[in-house]
Amino acid sequence: MSYYKTALVTGASAGFGLSITKLLANNGFKVIAAARRLDKLEAIAKECKNVFPLQLDVTKESDIDSLFDKLPDDYKNIDVLINNAGLALGTAKVQDSKLEDLNTMIATNVTGLVAMTQKLLPSFVKNNCGYVINLGSTAGSWPYTGGNVYGGTKAFVEQFSRNLRTDLQGTAVKVTVIKPGLCSDTEFSNVRYYGDDKKAAAVYTGTEAIKPEDIADVVLYLLNLPRHVNINELEMMPVCQTYGGLSVTRSLDLNKKD
Numbered sequence: 001m002s003y004y005k006t007a008l009v010t011g012a013s014a015g016f017g018l019s020i021t022k023l024l025a026n027n028g029f030k031v032i033a034a035a036r037r038l039d040k041l042e043a044i045a046k047e048c049k050n051v052f053p054l055q056l057d058v059t060k061e062s063d064i065d066s067l068f069d070k071l072p073d074d075y076k077n078i079d080v081l082i083n084n085a086g087l088a089l090g091t092a093k094v095q096d097s098k099l100e101d102l103n104t105m106i107a108t109n110v111t112g113l114v115a116m117t118q119k120l121l122p123s124f125v126k127n128n129c130g131y132v133i134n135l136g137s138t139a140g141s142w143p144y145t146g147g148n149v150y151g152g153t154k155a156f157v158e159q160f161s162r163n164l165r166t167d168l169q170g171t172a173v174k175v176t177v178i179k180p181g182l183c184s185d186t187e188f189s190n191v192r193y194y195g196d197d198k199k200a201a202a203v204y205t206g207t208e209a210i211k212p213e214d215i216a217d218v219v220l221y222l223l224n225l226p227r228h229v230n231i232n233e234l235e236m237m238p239v240c241q242t243y244g245g246l247s248v249t250r251s252l253d254l255n256k257k258d
């Protein structure tokens with residue numbers, strides 16, 4: 001049984017967050033399942049004991065401000081924050097992207113994650129007990145065309161997680177950034193391709209990608225580690241994925257104009 005008791009999972013209505021919520025609830029945790037789509041969260045709460053559905057948009061300061069007002073007393077003593085809510089919008093080059101999409105990624109993956117962390121850390125530090133698990137991505141370490149702002153947000157998550165460890169020096173509060181590569185069976189690519197499900201499905205054709213259950217298993221593993229052990233970073237890829245190397249344009253014409 002984990003030392004920790006009550007987890008708040010952002011982005012719990014789909015993908016990793018949904019699997020993490022179910023696995024933690026089935027392993028004795030109380031779980032606050034947070035996301036924008038309340039109907040999905042209520043369905044999970046119906047299926048699993050010890051899940052409280054919380055409608056919360058991480059980009060809305062007022063939702064984060066009023067978080068504790070909406071929780072029943074027995075869910076207020078949160079000691080685990082899983083900062084999982086996040087998204088990519090498009091794979092266009094930055095010069096061809098919509099600024100609104102780029103800003104939404106930053107607002108969700110960066111500003112929202114920081115605001116959630118800042119909201120919960122004071123009680124973690126006060127109680128000298130807490131665990132922040134952030135969802136980064138291989139996209140934060142390994143560049144690819146079209147990854148631009150999404151990869152930038154995940155690089156932020158990675159370095160923010162490392163810096164949090166230094167802010168928390170002298171406390172028992174833990175921080176881990178999980179950096180997965182290709183993961184199927186989530187809504188990630190459906191969202192990224194604006195609801196084009198065919199395009200989304202093609203991302204995983206002929207692959208055996210990481211599944212949300214694999215991520216949930218890793219989260220549970222982390223929460224069950226001895227209190228004196230902190231895994232700082234955990235990068236994971238499916239076996240079928242590896243690094244692509246650097247690219248070179250041969251005979252590049254530096255004077256060519258479109």
Ligand code: NDP
Nearest residue numbers: 011013014015016035036037057058085086183186187188
């Ligand atoms: P999904 O699209 O399946 O799930 C994303 C979740 O985030 C949904 O529950 C969505 O719920 C929620 N969400 C989105 N925006 C907000 C918001 N503003 N406020 C609150 N909740 C929000 O994606 P995944 O499960 O695949 O991804 C989860 C995390 O893992 C993300 O941070 C992603 O970047 C990262 N990741 C994903 C990988 C992949 O290949 N799938 C690989 C590496 C990292 P709702 O719409 O109801 O709000």
Ligand code: 8X3
Nearest residue numbers: 137138139180181182
């Ligand atoms: C999601 C993984 O490679 O699609 O974070 O950016 S990738």
